Amino acid sequence: MEEYQDAFDDVSEITLLTQTPAPKGSVTGLPMERYFEAVEEWSGGKIKFDVSYSNAVAEPGEADDALTDGRLDIASVLPIYDPSEYPANAALIEAGFISDQSAIDGVLASNAWPNQVAFETDEIMQEFDDHGMVPMVPIYNSGANALFCSQARTSLGDIKGTSVGSGGQAQSAQVEALGGSPSSIPYTELYESLQRGVVDCTVASPTVAVLGGFLEAAPFVTIDPQAGFGLAPGALAFSKTTWDGLPLVAQQLLWDRLDIFVGSNVDDKIFVNNAQMADDVAKFKGGIQAFDEDARAKLQEKNEELLANLAKTEAVADGAAFVQAMQDANDEWNATVAEYGFEDVGYAEFGAWFAQNKDSIDLTEYTAAVMEILSEHRPS
Template sequence: MRDRAATVPVRRRVAGLALPVVVMMLASACLAVSDAGSSAGGEGVSAGATKPEYQRVFGGVEPIELTLQSPSSPGVGGSVHIEAYADALREWSGGKLDVEIAYANAIAGPDDAPSALADGRVDMDYLYPLYEPSRFPANGALAKASLLGEHGPVAGTLQALGAYLETGMSTPEISDELSYEGIRMLLPYGPTTSLALMCTEPRDSLAELQGAQVRVSGSAHAVQAEALGMSPVSLPYSEIYEALQRGTIDCAMGNGWSNGPLGIVPLAPHYTIDADTGFARLPFAIGFGQAEWESLPLVARQLIHDRLDVYIERMLSDYIWPAMQEAAGQMAEHGGEFNDFASDVERPLRETNRELLDDVRNSKALDGERFLNDVNAALEKWKGIVEEMSIPAVPDAEFAGWYREGRIDLDGFMERIRSEVLHAHRPR
């Protein structure tokens, strides 16, 4: 790993020093997600431009260094989509985008990512606004609303991804509050599946859940856990394994594909989920340092945005679904199983979910009623899109057997993501 401070181009260090001025300008100007009317310089390309068209325009651009961050080691599930995205940026720019990946959160941990993006230590990274709902209330509204929709691992995941991307990118309050912090929002919602309870022993009924210590990721999850009689515990994800091993927590609210690489599945192999009455998902955003973004030529911005399709597709096909299959095998090896919640869990969870949605309606960060209407309309739209493509509603318990061939045809889905979401918000 090279010394970041020693190799950051001069223009980036100057931009970082000027950040307070940039943030004040952003706060007053409320820049739109599309960058319409921005000061981006140089020639751009049209939506759907080919690789040779991109490379032609990059021919007149000086080399640009970018640093992306991955939470995982090289070549493993949590890095493969980031590596594929970095390769696409290098290739489509004709090598003019010199992309380095900082593995295993080497520059900044998840809690420090907003600051690291704003001060230029890293250019692109995951963001978890739900960790700080008071700092990012509009993003917090998206996190609470994410309990809506179907919760299956394939059709439900794609429905939610399309709907929350479309709604989140069309809701300026969500991107604005990140801009005020010196962060350009690339995606408001990354690919993720629905959450389940992963426990050391079966816990399906209210009686079994009563008093259980459960690790949660956000305020919405804490509210849901308390409604079911559990005691929520806030821990960094890096500490979940040790907490389960020591018995200081009984469960973790999560999913197999993200918890598997942490070694959690053998310790908590009992997986309980309800496809109809779900927990809020664990949405994350993809951010880019605003000061660095403002310094890039237009064609670089456009490529960074347009090739997010690679990031999205490869995260689903090369990370999430293969890791789910592997986690199912680990569960079986360690005596675990998939379960539905008992009938007595449904009523308190539904009531709590209604209260969370009322919180969104009453939000002061955005027009909550309109936002929820937009979310519901988008969910209905993307449910229809997924059904048109004959993508099945496979339940979690049947996924591993159904997925044996290891591939889901995403070509049609990704074309709709490009044409109906990404193209509408590309820099110009």
Template structure:
């Protein structure tokens, strides 16, 4: 099927996406399968809007303090937060109010876990990648993300589904949250593929050699060293000026933050990979200590909202690719696939990063094969549903990609049904 025809086959977007015709399931997000300490009856997954609201009629009003990743409601990354607010408030019939604070206004990312536990924040988008000592298993999964590959559409969908399935199947990762008093609603959002954004064209191993490159994780340090580059740690807010002044030659970034931060104005030459990728910058949607006291219907509603959480996350990442294509042309840049010699070196370094995490115990011994198998499986799902990369490349992505949440909903629904639904609070 031609990928553009998918729009006609999608389920209705918005809150109706949570009311598909499926039956309930077992397990509990973030509570070890017990359902937590909340009281009251829940509702069957697939219930109508009216049936869901009926489950909230006897629930006292609840206000949830929510801190998303978006800097403002106008930010492109606010797709995810707006969908969450809409699902929770509208489907609860107003019984649950979401009090939203943008721009990390309550707690910075390194303080967010504590804020969730002490009640300053009830639900948030976290970046455990910034705290590898506190979240070592999560750091292992960041290393595993290096093996996912980069194509404009299919790899992006498959990587997030594959790593999401690995995450929900890892009791070590889930317990890493639970043991700290946190309740994962989406334990590993792999986010967009990381590419090299450089002031000059960089593709071959010789061209990477000696380049000063801004990195954001330990895994990226090892990968850069494998390419002969010099990894540099910089605050995100300092990166634009460093690229502008030539203090660094490149930064590693997904296209979404690159377009919103202006990086492509000063580093418009994009180097992307094929078989592997630079370690991603993943996050997680997590509930805090208050989750334990919520009535079952509230827990279920927060969990069910993760269908559109996954969907809108993919929409924002892919629209980042579309905006990047426009900006690269505007600033006379280029997209270049990494040369074979450089990609071979990056692959070897990436495999070494994963093996090091296996030896630490942060990943299972089968991690490399698990990623390969799951990437193949979820790439197959994409093909089955009609998503394909054969319409264009990164440089003309804005001309062939079909935008909008309806387009991605069949894939998102498949992921939610097959991976997340067994963990729904009950």
């Protein structure tokens, strides 16, 4: 820190415009807040962030435009909201169901392997560049997606005919395979839609459920470690125009402190929200269950079909090689995180486990491993 602060002695003060997706201090916004605080401290106060909260500057689907028109300098963007503009990104995102869906190891691996693939895929990097962005963390998620419903729905018979909020082509195809009717609803509108019965269920992460406050209306959660839904993750990106105008020492510091964001996204956000989900489900007299075998088999069958279709994608030069790269990276990171020795805790028990173990969770080794991916692209 002292070396960085000394290096900033002759640097003029830099103010960066940004926003977080949640109210100030909310666990969902903490990864960004803690990252900003670390950068400010390590720069000796020379880099400051003008932070707007709860997506006050731009709605999630418009954040990429805000980065290019000057309203924001650094922000979370959602390429999955516009797959025609980001087809290679969308292909990577839609394969997220291949990840282990478990509450600890699955969370860790699923926030690592997609970044490895993203940085190695020229088409993905080019899409960011074409849209005037520098990807800092090309892809990060808020945990595995689950089916949140107003009543227990774990079998094909339970789900048949239900209206289900979904995001992205993969999720919609999965909902249809289970017999539901997909409906595209921004996550900011899910609470009202569930409360008013516009939809019976929604596919979302525990983080979105807690942030949106809709567990009271949909306290019955179906989440299956063996059969996952497609994700709708974001990317932490910088305005290329702003980035290119920064001194090298500022670029390097902004890159080096991404370890704070990576670790906090898991420990402060996903784990905390997974625990809160379990507590809220109990409070609202719901339940957390896996799919019945018929629904699990149907979802797994659809996932195999989706993966086969991704191998034919024209979004990258070689779709089959792209799919193989994803599977290899996923296998590699599953093996890596298994070595960390975390317990195999189910989602229903996660709240009690986290309350007992939260002070002893050490993600140092994991964060360092993810930073090895990011550090290869550090400005120099």
